[in-house]
Amino acid sequence: MKFRVERDVLAEAVTWTARTLPTRPPAPVLAGVRIEADASGTIVLASFDYEVSARSEIAAEVAEPGTVLVSGRLLAEISRALPNKPVDVSVEGNKVVLTCGASRFTLLTMPVEEYPTLPTLPELTGTVSGDALTHAVAQVSVAASRDDTLPLLTGVRVEIEGERITLLATDRYRLALRELTWTPATPGYSTVALVRARTLNDVAKSLGSGGGLVNIGLSTGEGLDLIGFEAGGRQTTSQLVDGDYPAVRRLFPDATPIHAVVPTQALIDAAKRVSLVAERNTPIRLAFSEGQVVLDAGQGDDAQASEALEAVLVGEDIQVAFNPQFLLDGLGALGTDFVRLSFTHPNKPVEFTGQGSLDGEDSSEYRYLLVPIRFSS
Known part of the structure; x- marks a missing residue:
């Protein structure tokens, strides 16, 4: 096997193909990337761990077709480190030689005949x-x-x-x-x-x-x-x-008698600040009342923090507590200017939806349901 390919093209293809290689493969050959050079000028790189397979095709100048198996992670590291020049790849005995400018690397091949057959892409x-x-x-x-x-x-x-x-x-x-x-x-x-x-x-x-x-x-x-x-x-x-x-x-509520609307980014920023004093596995509390929501965390002799934000509340005052990271995950995934939190009860899951304006309608395209943490008032 012998071919020439651009450095960036090779590095990108190898990195993508090798990204799912297992750190502890059930068989040594599964740590490899299979390289197949076709006389038509196509290089196919493949990886497989019996669960996930990856194939990438790139164009190259193929002088001699062939198939070889080499360590995927090592090949990815080498290809990214090569100078920005064309790469010549050839097989010499049981080794693969990469030459790029003044750089030359030699890798041992792995037994390609022991490599499993890749699954066919479904129709x-x-x-x-x-x-x-x-x-x-x-x-x-x-x-x-x-x-x-x-x-x-x-x-x-x-x-x-x-x-x-x-x-x-x-x-x-x-x-x-x-x-x-x-x-x-x-x-x-x-x-x-x-x-x-x-x-x-x-x-x-x-x-x-x-x-x-x-x-x-x-x-x-x-x-x-x-x-x-x-x-x-x-x-x-x-x-x-x-x-x-x-x-x-069925966990999504059919009706929510209480809801609040808050600017998403302001709530994210406030939650991040307040959660700084929340020790591991301790909640951040949100108290909604007319015109505002107050976030607080920490209690007793521990560090404490609180912050108030403007909010629109429809229905009775309500207090809930959340795992800070779970709250931030949901808010960060919304991608809208405002978030609507819909409640049925302080101890029942709260539904998060996005909306484009403070008094607009919420969208049901993305819905995030978060179980609150019970706390003693």
Whole structure:
């Protein structure tokens, strides 16, 4: 195998392909990136850990086609460190040689014949705006659990009904829901899938940030349940999470007799300041009354802080307490000038929605439900 490629093109492709490589691979070859040079002038880089696969295609001057497997992380570090000149890659015996200007690196190859076959990208199910996907996944994934002992809750539930996709995630303490539109390949298409939040977030950032369209393929009920994403010459597949996701939609209240509207950024800034005195696992309290909300944290002989903000309150005065980080996660995900907090009871989950003006209507496109912390008054 022998080819020449631009340094930036190689570095970007290797870094993207190697980003999901496991730190402790179940088999040594899974720490590698497979490089396949085709006589047509195409280089295909691939990685796979039995759950998530990645493929990236780049153009190069191929003198000799071939396939080789090398350490992915090391190749990524080397390619990023090379001078800004064309890179010549060749195989000499059981080694891969990278030459770039006056720099020369030699890497040992790994047994490519032991590398598993990558899963095939599922048939196209539909397309979605990359920007919309990136934004929606970021909003929802904040609520997904990081606890791997509860694998179901580390996923994002993807519900597809015709031209609408609904994303749902929960860690039992908060729940996020986001709706967006897409173009299904088959009109009236309907399905449900559970995708690892970490994988979905990574894919949305890396494939959706280009601003173009992202192709999505789903394969369910055929032995290996997969979701695949493709954009700009890059492909990722991931096994779906198996199991029945809890019926979380019913947690959203049908009616909320009390609601308050507060400028989002002002509430974020105040919450950050007040939470400085909140020790680990202690709440930040919000007391809503006519015309204002007072935030406070700390008590007794400990450090204390409080701050008042203007707010519009509809209904009775109410006090709630939240985990500061969970509160900030929800506020930060809204992306609107104002936030509406809708209440049913001080100890019942509070729904956060965004709105464009102080006296406008809220949007149900993104909904964040947060369980308050009980506190003694």
